């Protein structure tokens with residue numbers, strides 16, 4: 001799972017990050033604009049120290065609420081589309097990484113993007129959809145070096161940075177870092 005894409009699978013299928021699409025960005029901008037309008041209206045209608053809710057403000061706040069709901073629906077529908085598509089490829093098992101300890105969670109700038117992606121909801125959906133179809137779902141051990149290991153020769157690159165998008169190995173392999181990690185996860189063996 002990632003920020004660039006929502007999910008990168010070992011069969012090279014990439015499910016994009018919906019938050020980078022035009023429609024989501026447009027709605028987010030609109031919410032931002034409406035919120036600025038509302039706070040301006042609150043300031044302008046202030047009676048002494050008291051904030052007053054005018055009918056205009058109520059109207060705008062309703063609009064904001066609606067936009068938030070639309071966004072939540074788009075994100076949730078997309079998660080469902082993705083998790084269903086994954087289980088429909090009929091794998092005998094699915095291995096995913098332990099999110100709570102993934103590198104991304106430690107990064108403050110990324111935590112907001114992660115919240116928008118809904119990784120936990122993604123995992124919850126995958127869990128019950130796998131169970132329903134008799135697919136084994138494995139959460140890889142938190143210490144499993146899925147990103148740092150070369151999926152071709154097994155060499156471990158200790159100095160791999162989060163910004164390194166390409167995994168280059170001495171053995172000659174040059175591969176997208178997320179695809180490399182997903183191939184390693186697909187070969188994951190329980191201790």
Ligand SMILES: [Zn+2]
Nearest residue numbers: 150153169171
């Ligand atoms: Zn290698």
